[in-house]
Structures are given as structure tokens and as C-alpha cells.
Amino acid sequence: MYGKVLRTIYRIENNSVISSIRKGFTLLIPALLVGAFALLFRSFPVPVIQTFIEKWAGGVLYQILSFLFDSTVGFMSVYLVMSISYYYAATMKNKDQFLQVMAMVVSAICFAVSFGAAGGSMELSDLGPVGVFTAMFAAVAGTRIFYFFCEKVSPAFKFRSAGSDVDYRNSLSTIYPLLFCALLFVAMNLLIQTIFKADNLNDLITNSIVELFHNINDGLGAGVLYVLVLDVLWAFGIHGGNALEQVSQTYLVPNDAVTGTVISKSFLDNYALIGGCGTSICLVLALLLFTGSRDNRQLARSAAPAVFFNINEILVYGLPIVLNPIMIIPFILTPLCSLLLSYGATVCGFLPVMKETITWTTPVFFSGYLASGSWRGVAVQVVIVLVGIAIYTPFVKLSERVGELQAEMLRNELTEYLKEQNKTGTALSLLDRRDSMGILARNMAAQLRIDVEKKNLTMGYQPQFNCEGKMTGAEALLRWRYMGEAVYPPLAVALAQEDGFFDRLTECVIEISMKACSRLLTLGSPVTISANISGEQLNSPRFVEKVIRMAESYGVAGYYCLEITEESAVDKMEEIPQHIGRLKAAGIMAAVDDFSMGRTSLKYLQHNSFYAVKLDGSLVRGIVGNKRNQEIVSSIIALGRNLDFEVMAEYVETEEIRSLLESMGCSQYQGYLYSPAVPLQNLEEMLLEQKGNI
Template sequence: MKLNCKEIFDKIEEAVTVRAIRDGLVMAIPVLMIGSLALIFKTLPIVRYQQWLQDFNSGILYDLFSGIYDATFGFLSFYMTLTISVSLTRVKETNKDTVGAPLTALICFLLISGIFIETPEAVIDNFGVNSMFPAIIISVTSTHLYFFIKKRMKFKYQLFSDGADIVFSDTVFAIVPSLSVVSTVSILNLIIVQYSGSNSFTFLITKTLNTLFSHMDYSFASALLFVFVSSLLWFFGIHGSNFLEGVNDSLFGSAIQENITQLMAGLPATEIFSKTFLDVFVLIGGCGSSLCLLAAILLFSKQRSNRQLANLAVFPMLFNINELMIFGLPVAFNPILFLPFILTPIASLVTAYIAVKTGIVPVATVQVEWTTPIFLGGYLATGSIAGSILQLVNLIVGTLIYRPFVKLYDRDKIIASCRNMEALQALFKKSEESNVPIVLTEMRDSAGAMARMLVGELRYTIDKNKFSMYYQPQHDQTGKCIGAEALLRWKHPVFGMIYPPLVIKLAEEAQLLEELEKSIFRMVVRHMDQINQENQKNYGLCVNISAQTIQNQAFISFLREFTKKNSIQKGRLCIEITEKDTLMLDESLYNTLAEIHELGYLLAIDDFSMGATSIKYLQNNQFDLVKLDGNLVRQIDTNIRSKNIVASIMYLADSLGFNVLAEYVEDREKQVALEKIGCLRYQGLLYSPAIPIEDFINYLKKH
């Protein structure tokens, strides 16, 4: 069966190795950002600034920025080896041994980086951007091989030592697979060094690539091949500009000087293809003309994560430092962006060549630093505004080339995200049904990634009050509406309504629950005033607050201050605490509940059953309302035991003086059965689902 392009892309996207590489590249973003800023401050192309930088305190700032750059980009391949191996390890084995494989990968990387070279300086040179491709290959290969060997080890024993039993045992068990992988890589590297005439695997790749250009001369064809190969290398995580630096110098390095010589002789400059020409007019924003990609994302992408990354990358990319975009979006190993990443610089090369060849734009005669921002670089290189206009034209053309692929990438991310969202919700609901706790944000699969992404968006939603409150009406036995329960709703722009218990779970894991519940409380109070003004009548509202929040003194302080600043009629707002949330029944809690009463709020227990814990909550007469557990209500007209339990609760209500409300009243039969045993307050689909505030106000007017 033939696969179309979309199916091929999907298979690549779903591949464990590809996802691990991408995650590893993303994990290195802090290193990239720090290094990019250091490089900008070090090479900012302003003459007076550079003079000041060199003169200030004997160049101490220049040394500072150089040190930071060398410690980040100078060891970028080393860091990438670690992050990619860690990412792949999390997929392979999530519960333990998170160190064995990454350490093994680092040892293997050191081996292939030129450990047989005599000069340490040459080895260190291979730790930076030059060895990105070998770093990716060795981290993936060594990690896969490590777990392949480990899973097939027959001699599995446990060793113990005082104070570190598990750690010691796991570490000893990692020795055999680690030694096997390191030995294998060492032998292969030795073979390469002995029989290829190269000092290292990295040097072998550089030598092979440079061979492509060994018989080429200065021409449009050589410039075209250089741009194509450089972009292709970048796509696979190889710093193409550095790998082909020798080619660049030999073919195009002397062009500017020849143009200057011709001008001094009174002749017109004729050498079009120079390093400055490529930097200024072709590789706008870096390889792949990535400034065009940045513009396309900012103008056409609807994905907030893409736009956030683009906003973060704007500053360094204005100075043609594009690593943050290449490895952060990422562009590297992204099949959807492969075609425009290759085509855009080629289109820019053709456009620029025609413009200069026809005399529309002057030939570049001034050597311009590659970090010079767009428009300024075009003007400085040619001494004409036409150079800046040519840059603008190429920027527009490149942005239009990227546009359909950026929109396709948006759609692909949405489809993948929806698939991950379904998996996350299914996993959480399974946890709910089985009553087996799970920490969603610590999972290292696609569902866990989705949970972490949702946490970030939830934090933004809370900060901007982008969530909604829906209200489910509550009725008495006469059919009269007596109030409503306020229910949180989060409508995600992509996934629609998020399952409310999942929202609470994510907020709890991210330690956002108290902040979220404070925001909910504020919104419900505003809505209560709106409801009462519209209907000229005071209706009661119930708002859910978790047990952990109600027991936090900070929330009580918030409640105290909020009540002072707002006129809340006593007995109109009821705070519900879910019975399944454990309350620490001590004197401090009783004092807290008493203070809540004194502030004028009612208290309710949600999902009340007849367990021992439930009864304890009623002993001190702190709760005003009990909401029956849904399982009891659903079986009230079919299960005699459920009916008897509810009858017992009604007896307690009469004896202890609290009200009872039944949720999940979905048909008239349940309402009648409840009424017969004395339960006279109801909430459920028999009357109405939860509805937005505007609909609830209209509902009240009708009832």
C-alpha cells in the first residue's frame, strides 16, 4: 500500500527517535539563548561599541562575553549529546536508570570527537557546533544500543550497600551495558581513524563534504551548490556554515578584495558571489533564510507555542543568529519544513543574482560582519538603498514561500495535539475509575507532554481570567429555582471544553489550585451581584473549593480580606468541599470552618455518602448542606439499599439540622422517589444542564 506525504510525515513525527531528538534539542534552548545573547553583545557591528568593548577595563567585558559564548556554543555538541540521550532514556525507561545511558553517550561522544588527536585544542574544537551531527548520531545510537544490551542481560542480580541500596544496585547493573557500548564505539572509531586517514569521525565528515567542492570554481553553480548543501546540513543538525567554512573562504573569500582592487583601478566591480553577498542577500537571518520563517510564523501561525518561540527568537535572529529557531521550533528533523528551508535560500540566491547581474543593485564592495541586521547590511555592503530594498524583496518572497508550510505545520500540530489530548483524558479517566493515583505532568510520553503544555496554557488562562463559570440550577419540590452550583469551564481554543476534573488535577500538580480557586471565587461573587440585579431577587450560589485550599491559612486570609471589601449578603454563598478530598479533622480546621461561618458563608459537603469519615464531618455541626453522592441518587428508584441509605441521611438531617440536596436527578422518577423519603432539593438534567451566566439569568426570569 502506498503512503501519501501526510502519512509519511505522521510516521516520522511518531517515531520515538525523532521525538527524542526534537525534545533533546528543545531541552538545550537555555544554552542556545545564553550563547546567542553573549554572541550578540560580543559582535554587535557598531564601530564605536566595538572600540569601547575592547578598551573598557582592558577588554574585560569582551572576555566575559567570549567566555560565556565558548562555554555554551563551544560545547553545544556535548550538551546536545546529553539532552538527546536523556530524552530518549525517558521514553525507553521512565522509572529508573536515568543516568546510565546518558553517561555512556557522553563517553562515546568524547571518543568520536578526536580522543586520538594529540593536541587538546583540536579535540575541544570538536565539542562545539561542528560536531552537531555526530553528537545526534552517537547519542541516539549509543542509547538504543545500551538498552538493547541491558534488556537481554540474563545475569540480573541485586547488590546492596548501606544507605544507598537501590541506587547502588542500579548503578552496578549499568556497568555491563555501558562497557559494551563504549567498547563497541571505541573499536569502530579506531577503525575509522586507522583506515580513513582522518583524526576523528567529525573530521572525516568535514573532509567528505569538502570533497564535493574540490573541483569547482567560482561560479553561480558553485554558489548554488554551497547554499543547497549548507541548508541541507543545517536541517540535519549540522552547522553548515562552519562545516563548509573552508569552501566558503576558498571560493568566495577573496571576492570583496578583488572588487575593491578593481574600484581602485577605476574599473567597475564584477565579482558578484562573495561571502558578504551570501550573508546579506541569501542567508537572511541565518541558514535557510530563517528570518523569512520567523516572519511567516508571526504573520500567519495560529499556534501560540510557535508564536511564543518566534517572539523569543526575534532579537537574536535580527543579528542572524538562528540556532534558537532551528533547534527550538524545531526546524531540524522537521519533515514539513524541509522543502521551504531548502528552497527559500535558493530563491533568494536567484533573485539577488539577477538583481546584481542586471545592475539594479550594485555589487557588494564592502565586507560586512555576518551579524549585521537586515536592511543595514544591504546598505553597507552596496553603499546603496537598493541593497536594503533587495533584502526586503527577498524577505517578502521567502515569507510567502514559508507561509503554506507554516500553516500546514499548524494543522499537523493541531492533529497531533488532539490525538495526545484524547490519550491524556483517557488516561486520567481510567485513573479516576480505578482510583489509582497518577502524576500526569511527570509522565514522559506524548500524554505527559500534553499535560505539561496544558499547565502552561492554564497558567496563562488563570492570569488573564480566560476561564468561564457555568451554573447548574437547583430546584425545590415545587419546581421553584432556589439557586445554582457554579462549575468551572475552560474552553481551549483548539480542544474545546476541557474535562473539568482534569483541569483541577493539572492545577493541583502545578501548584496553581489555590490561585485558580481564588479567581473562581472572585468571578462567582461578581456573577452573584449580576444575577441578583437582573432578577431583583437574592439567589444562593454554591462554589467548589478543594479541601487542601480550605485548610490553607492563606486562603482564609484571602477570604477575610475579600469579604471586607465586598458586600456579600450572609447565607447567599455556599462553599462546597468535596467529600472525597480528605479533611484533617482537628481543632484548627474546626476553628477555620467556624470563622467561615462568622464571615457569612454557608458550608456544604459534596458527594456525601455514609462512610465513617462522612459521619465525622457532621459531628460538630459545621456543615449547612449535604449533597448526596451521585451513585446513591442514580440508583434511588432501582436499588432498595440506596433508598435506605438516603432515608438514613434524611433522618440525620432532621436530627442535626442540615439541608440535603440531590445531584444527578435526571428524570421525574428519581425526583418522586427522593421526595417520598423527604429529600426536597434537586439538581440535575431533569431541570437543566450547567449553562453560561447569561443563559442562567434568562433561565431565572422564565422560572
Template sequence: MYDRVQGWMYALEHHTIFAAVKKGFLLVIPIVLTGSFALLIRSFPIPAFQEWLAGFGGGFLLRLMNFIFDSTSGFVSLYLVLGISYYYSDEFAAGNPGLRLMAMTTALACFIASFGGASGSLELESFGTIGVFTAMLCSILATKLFFAMELNVFRKFRSYAAGADIHFRSSMTAILPMAVSVAVFAVCNLLMGTLLHVANLNDLISTLLESLFGNLHGELANGVLFTFLQNLLWIFGIHGGNALDTVAQTVFTGDHTIISKSFLDNFAVIGGSGTTVCLLLALILVSKVKSNRNLVCSAAPLGLFNINEILVFGLPIVLNPVMFLPFILVPVISLIIAYTAVAAGFMPPASQTVTWTTPVFFSGYLATGSWRGMLVQLIILTVGTGIYLPFVKLWEKIQADGSQFMVAELTKCFRNGEEDGADMNYLSRNDSVGMIAKAMAEQLRSDVENEAVPVCYQPQVDDKGRVIGAEALLRWKYKEETVYPPLVISLAREDGCYEALTWCILTAVCRDLSRIREKVGADFQISANIVAEQLNSEKLIRDMIRLATDFDVNHQLVLEVTEETSLVNLPRIGENIELLSEHGIYMAIDDFSMGQTSLKYLRSNRFRYVKLDGSLVRQIVDNARCREIVGSIISLGKNLGFRVVAEWVENEEIRNVLLDLGCTMFQGYLYSPAVPIEELVNFCISYQQTWMKEEKGVIK
């Protein structure tokens, strides 16, 4: 049952629309961060600092902070429209960046049209956090409408113009879809004003919510409803504080009321909507996900001053299927705790207005004039953090399990494609498999650029029990889980970072070889995999030679090229192999017997090693034909002067059959799986000591 729910939630999170919204929020984090720092400086809760800020340079610094805030957070909805539309348009025109830009521009124009009043006037404040919900709605609907008309309705009636400039012609083709889209949104806005007598969608929502109040009896009931709705709206990207500002001014007023704006700011929503200072503490205490820990580092400095946009947009809280419940529940419980403390006479009412950026505890003391206000805030923090803790754990478990689930789906899809020989271009897909493939490719490219790609080594043992070498194997991890290596290679090729990945692995191999030479012997060799196309590049070959020379491992490095790719039709491959041989770098054919490699390379001794195809080795015990093929290859190796290595030696029965056929070099789980370099060194030393004892007859 959990797997089904987890799969459903992950599929929902990675649905094209939800994924576009989430990525759009992540895209505006730098903007929000810049604006938040400016806001913090502008509103820093120390009177002396405020006086200095207002007087410095005739108020220049204060005006500068205002300008930075207004140009970043003040227009965050506009930036959000562009971000969401950019990612959502990928579903319709992934390979046409010009058309995607047109869709983004259309969505932006439709969003602006949604805030035009009956007179056509616009209020700039609508483009800040107030307009987040409308921004989400417009970016999706306008982009969908634009492409629906561009790709279907107006395809036969496009506006073409004379001239050779393709970009100009592309712009002209977007005239009708853009014009109709903007007109539709403008008409809807005007109809809303005419029929419902509201200026825009946000005003309509505010009006409907205000009608809920007044029918409830009791200040606490109104307070609970207000707090519930204020935080519920944030879940959908609606600025709850602004949407219910009129309610706060009309309902929570009077000389004998407990619940006031100061009370709400300093006790119900400590740290901002959702009482997110408790969420921040919960993440600090239990978060194990790297991205969430990085988010905490960014959000904590501002969170101390009740600026929580980074946390709300970065996690994100908006449309979060798990965090929405504590985000709503904690403020309500905080309100009830503080209200009970005042009603019981334990804490004085919050009678003083306190700057909303005042940190917790200071705000509690200043608002009530008593240390009891600080104590109540401490109780609220403790209870709120305790409520958030299990949800943080659940959210991170769903993130981890969801990633594993989708990686498993992608791996299954890839393996099926391997068997069927199907086209496996996953980065061009827009379904959930394509989503996880893009996320993995992005992480892979980052790891390659930072040289953080793990390489493990599987030992190779000869018939006398000596460890004579190892094969370097890619063991890259995504979300702490090792990914099927051929899938990693496929994603690297499709993403365009395969050559950089190869170079990263070769550098690691040469570095490790130079480190372990003294411990395992100068004749110890490590092989690394390349593809035939790379073997055909003289520049890459010379770079490999230079790399091996720099680390002084020329006679210890072996390059494996799979026989799966034909070597015959690559013109420079012969001379490049000779060049490698001249510099002491050996060559091996991997998965030999797949039928595409020309025997002329074996006749001329250009390959020193041939590695048997694993499918032959695995069947060698029960399949007589496999034994005959392997025996023929071993015999051919003796006649032509190359050595044969058997992979996939999983048990002694397979090794004994190979020994009878004349094979003397083995690699497989019978000896060891692929291990990190430190474990390889320990394995070699331990195995060598055991072999020496056997040679001396200590172990019979």
C-alpha cells in the same frame, strides 16, 4: 486521511527519541541566547563601535565577550549531549536519578571520544555548532548502549564494593557499562580514521559532499546544489556552513564569478541558514500559538543581525517534519532571484566583503554599492515570507490538532480507567499518552503557581424559580481546549500540586463571592469541591476559615466532599466539620448514594446539603428503582434536617419527576451550563427579573 497523517506526525514528534532531541534543544536555548548576545556585541557591524570595543580597558570587554561566547555557544554540542541524554534516559530509569546521571556522563564521554584523532588530540571547535549532529547521534546511541548493558548484560556481574554509601556502590555498578560504551565509540572513531582516512563523522560527511561538486557544469548549478545541501544539513543538526566550507573556498572563486561568499551571505541566506529572516516575518504576521510568539520576541532582536540559532533550535527547525521544506526551498529561490538580477544586469555583483552581522538592506547596499541590492533583498524577503506563511499555518495547525488528538487519547484512556477502576499513573509512562500527560501536568502546575486556573459556576435554582446559589467547577484549558475535569484532578494529584490547585480555586470562589454579593444578594451561596483527606487536616481547615473571614463570605461558602471517598476512618473529620460550622461554613456531600459515607454524620446535622448522584438523576424517568432511591433520600433529608440538591437536571421531564418526589433544588443544563462569573451575575439578574414577573402574574 488528514487525521491519520496528523496522528502519525504527532506520534512521530512525540516518539521517545524525537521528543528527547526536541527537549534537548529547548534546554540549551538559554545557553545559545547568552552566547548569541555576546556574539552580537563582539560582531556589531559599526566600525566605530568595533574600535571602541577593541580599545576599551585594553581590550578587556572584547575578551570578555569572546570568553562568554566560547563558554556557551562554543560548547553547545556538549550541553546538547547532556540535555538529550537526560530526557532519553527517562525511558529507562525514570525513578533513578543517579543512574540517569551516569548515563549522561557516559554519553558525554562517548561524544568526546568520537572527535579524537589518531593521535588522541581534540579540537575545541568541534564542541560548538560543528558537532551538533554528532551530539544528537551520540546522546541517543550511547544512552541506549549504556542501559542495554546496565540493565541486561552486566546485571549479574555488577561491581560491588564494601561500604554503606549507596551512592558509592551505585557508581561502582556503572563502571563496566560506562567503560564498554566509551571504548565502543573510541574504537569506531579510530577505525573511521584508519579505514576512511577522516578524523571524525563530520569530516566524513563533508568529504562525501565535496565529491558531488565539480561534475556539474555551470556556476548556477553548483550554487543551487551548494545552497540546497547547506540548508539540508541543518535539518539534521549538521552545521552546513562548516561542513561545506572547503567547497565554498574552492568552487566559488574567481574574478568573473557571480556567486561568492559575500553573495551567498547577503542574498541566499539572509538572516542565516534557511533565510530565517523570512520565517521570522511569517511568524510575526500569522502566528497564533503563544509559545511561537514568545519565541519570536526572543529571536527577533538577534535575527535582525543574522543570528538565528534561537529560531533554529527553539522552534526547532532540526528534524521538523513541516518546516524542513521551506527552510531548504527559500534559500534556493533567493539564490536564483539574486543570480538572475546580476546576470540580467539589473544588480551589480556582490564585490564587497560585508560583516555577516550587518542587517538586511544595509548589507545589500554595502555588498553591491547600489540601491538595487536593497531592492533585490526586498523582493527576496517578500517571496520568502510568502513561501513560509502557509507552512507556519500548517505547522501551528498540526501542533493544535496534534495536541487535541493526544488529549483526546489521554481522556479516552482515563475514562476507560475510571470505568475499570484501573491504576491511572500517567506521569510515569513513557509512551505518547505519558508524554502529553507530562506536558499537561507541567502547564497545570505553572497555571496554579500563577493563579491562572479558570473557574466557572453552574447556577442552582429552587422550585420557585429563584437562583439560590452555584457550584464552582474547574474548567482548565490546555492548548485552548477545555480538559475533562476529573483528568485534571488526577494529574494534579499525581504531580503533587492538588492542594495548591484546591487553594487556588477556593481563593477564586471567595474573591468572586465578595464581588457579586451586592448584585445577587447576601444569601447567595457558592459550593467548592474538596476531598475527605483535606477535610481531615486541621491546618487546612483553619486556613479555609481564615480565607473566608478575610473575604467576609463565611455564610456564603459551601464545601462539598464526595461520598466516593470514605469519611469514616479519618479521625479528625468530625471536629473539623464542627469547627467549620462554628464559623458559618456549610458542608455538603456530593454524589450521595455511592455507599461509603456513614449516616452518623447526617444524624448529627454535620452536613447541610446532600447532592444526589448524577447517575441516579439521569435514570430517574425510566428507572423505577432510581425513583425509589431518590425518594428515600429526599424523605431522609426531611427527617434529618438536610436539604437535597439534584444535579444533572437536563430537561423538564427530569425536573417534574424530582418535584413529584419532593426535591426543591436543581442544577443542570435545563437552567445553564457552567459559566464565568460575569455571565453568572447576568444569569442571576435576568432569571430573577423573569421570576418576579411570573410572581406578579405578568407572564402566565
């Protein structure tokens, strides 16, 4: 049941619309950070500092902070409509980059039309947090409609201009889709004005909310309704403070001046909404104390200074809270509990009734003392914070679990995609994808690069045995982990290749495995350790020279082997024979991995420098009951005897396969019949046990 709930939440969060909106908000985090801190300093609740900011150098500092806030948060809706449209357009079947950019332009036009544009009811404030909901709607609806018309408008009705450049022709081809989108939004705006008597969609929502308060306009009921509606609006991306400004000025602000009245605007700001909407200080502390996610802790640390002064846009749009099916619940529930706790404390006489208005940016706990004139206000806020943390914590953990499930499912999708592409021989492009898999691939590649530079790779060692049951060597295999989970090794290799640090990854694997080989030699367990490299790397003088220096440094001459994979043709790799000779002279053996009867494998054998070949796994696994496979394997074994190289079989998984190989003359085995890849410590224990049995 729990798993089904997690998967349902995962599907909701990865719905193309919701996912695009959340990514759009995430893209704005840098701008929101700059704007939030500019607002914090501009509204700093210390009179001396406030006076200094306003008066210094004729108010220049105040102007700079105002410009920063107005140009970031002040135009937030404009940036948001384009960022959401960018991500939503990426989910469409048509992946044309030009259409993706045009969809952003069209969505911005639809956003302006929704407010009646400059000649209608649009004001500069609508471009900031006020217009967020309209921005979300315009981005999604505008992009969807634009792509619909792009598909439906017949090529015969598209503008054409012979001899013009491609960008010009593409631009003209979108005139009708753009026009139809704009006209639909114009019609919607006119209907809202005619039927509902509201200036625009945003005002329609605001006016509908104000109507709720006509019959509940004072006391606890008004406070509960105000806090509930405020946080519900924020949870859906609507700036609750601006949407409820009329309600606040009509029903709550006047109560600040009425002696003996409990529910007032200042009371709600200082007790129900400490840290901002959603009682966000509780969420910050829950993240800092109980989350296991490094990203969430980093976000909480970034948001904490602003939240301390009741500015929480970073959390709301950065986590995000907006359209988050998990975090919406505590985001709404916590302020309501805070209100009821503080109201109860006041009614029972513990908390003094507020006697003066406290500025909303006054820091948490200071505001409690100033509002009550005693330590009791601080005590109530402390209790609120503790209760809020208790409410948020299980949802934080659930959200983290869903994130882990999401990452796991995405990793599985990425792995299956890689396998399918390899099977069909299609060229890979993991990092260029613009969907969730692409984001995961880029994050994984970045972390893998960090782990390679820090030489923080997990390795496994799969033992190799002879026909007498004695361990003779082990193959070093990459067992990299991302976010604590094992990654399909070919996926890690593909990411490194595409991101341009495959050589560094291979060098890191070789160095770690040479260090392991050196340790085994020190312990008196002389076995051969091998690691994979590509033909291109074996053809590189720089790469070969580096391997030789590492072998000298770790003292593994005679006990280390490089296995060359058969991924690339070697016809033009003229340096390989010479490099194999240099490696051999330095005590480093070379083997051919996944050997079959292919052109590349046979090309390797023209130069009798290889210590061994490893049979291709598909040959070994299909050897039982397959006469053709048996003939091929027998031919390779005979070739090994004639050309003086060892033949080793991988994927030896059953006694039947081993016996059949032994009867053909193959005496070296690697596979699950003996052991999977194990950590170095386990390999050491196996060798010690083997020594004890001799």
C-alpha cells in the same frame, strides 16, 4: 485528509528519538542566547565599535566576549549530547534515575570516542557546532545501547562490593555496559578510518559532501548546490558553514576578488542567506506578524536582534528547525528562491555586480546598499524578504496548528491518565513525570497558578430547580481554559492540589461565585449560589474566616452555600462542627456533596448543622430499574425528613429519573434535564425569563 496529515506529523514529532533531540536543543536555548549575543558584540560590523571592543582596557572586553562565546556555543556539542541523552533515557522502560544520569555520562564518552578522543583526531572546535550531528548520534545510540547492555548483562557478571554504600554499588554495576558501549564506538571509528579513510564520523560526512562539488564548481549551479546542501545540513543539526568551509574556500571565496563574477561567497551571504541560513529574517518576520503562539512571538523577539546581524542559531536550535518536518521545507526553499531572485536581478542588469567583500555580520539592508553601492541592493533584499515571508507564513500556521493538535492530544492523554488513576485509586504524580505529559502538566499548573492569582478563571453555573419547575439556585463549577481549550475540571483541581495552591484556587472560585451571587441579588433574582470545598478546608480556621469576610464584603448572607465533598475521612477533623456553626451564624449554608451511605457522609450527619445533602451521582443515574438504589435513595430522603435537611439530586438527566425521585419525596433537582453549567450571563437571562413567566 488534512487531519490525517496533521496526525502523521504529530506522530513524527513525538517519536521518542526526534522528541528527545528537540527537547535537548530547547534546553540549550539560554546558553545559545548568551553565546549568540557575545558573538554579535565581538563581531559588530562598525569599525569604530570593533576597534573599541578590541582595544579597550587592553582587550579585556574582547576577551570577556570570547570567553562567553567559547564557553557556551564553543562547547555546544558537549552540552547537547548530555541533554539529549537525559530526555531519551527518560523514555526507556527502566525509570531508574541513576541509570538516566549514567546514560548521560556514557553518551559523553561515546561522543569523545567518535572523534578518536584527545589522542585521536578530536580538536577543540569539534566540541562546538561542528560536532552537533555526532553529538546527536552519540546521545541516541549511546543511550540506547547502554540500556540494552544494562538489561542483558546478567546480575552474576555485575560487580558487587559488600558493605559499600548504594551509590557505589550502583556505579560498579554499570562498568560492563559502559565498557561495551565505548568499545562499539571505538570499533565504529576504526572502521570509518580503515574503510573510508576519514578521521571520524563528522569528517566522513564532510568529505562526502565535498565530493558533490567536484563536477559543479562555478556559476549558478555551484551556488544552488551550496545553498541547498548548507541548509539541508543545518536542518539535520549539522553546522553547514563549518561542514562546507572547504567548499567555500575552494570554489566561492576566490570569486569575491574576480571582477564580473556573480556567484561568490559574499553574494550568497548578502542575498541568498540574509539573516543567516534559511534566510532566517523572513522566518522571524513571519512569526512576528502571523503567529498566534505567544511562545513563538517571544522567541522571534529574542532572536530578531541577532538575526538582523545574520546570526540565527537561536531560531535554528530554539524553534527548533532541526528535525522539524514542517519548517524544514521553507527553511530550504526560501534561500533557493532568494538566490534565484538576486541572480536574476543581476543578470538582467537591475542589480550591480558586487565589487567588494562585505563582512557577513553586516546588518540586513545595510549590506544590500554596501554590496551594490546603490538603493537597488536594498530593493532586492526587500523583495527577497517579502517573498520569504510569503513562503514561510503557511508553514508557520501549519506548525502552529500541529502544535495545537499536539497540545489537544496530550491534554486528552493526561485526562485519561487522571481518570484511570482515580479509578484504580493510585496515588497521582502528574508534575513529576518526565515525559511530554509531565511537561504539559507543569505548563498547565504554572498557567493555572497565574490565572488564580489574577482571578482570571472561567466559571459555569448549573441551575437547580424544584419540583414546580422554579430555579432555586445554581452550583458554581470551574470551567478553566488552557490555550483556549476547556480543561477537564478534576484535572485542574488535581494540578492545583499537587502544586500546592488548591486553597488559593478554591478561594478564587468562592470569591468569583460570591461576586456573581451579589450581582444576581442586585438584579432582583435571589437564588442560592453554591461552590465546592474539601473537608480539610472546612477544618481550617484561617480558610473559614476568609470565607466569612468575603461573604460580608459581597453581602451574600442567606444566599450562599458551601458544598463539602466526601473525598477525605472526617474522623479527626474536630473543628468542622464548630466551623459549620460559625458559617451558619454568618448566613452561609453548608451542604454535603455526593452523599451516599458511606462512613464519612454519616459522620457529617452526627451534627445537625447541614442545610442540605446532594445525592451521589452514581445513585441517581442508577435509580431506574435498580431496586437497591431506589431503597438507598428512599432511605436518605426519609433521613432528611427526620433530621430536617433538604435532599437534592444531581445528574437528573431524564424525565423518568425526575418522576421517580419526586415520587420518593425528593423535590430539588440539578442535571442536564434542566440545563448544563452555563455562563453567568445565560443564567441571568434564564432568571429574567422565569420572572417574566410568573
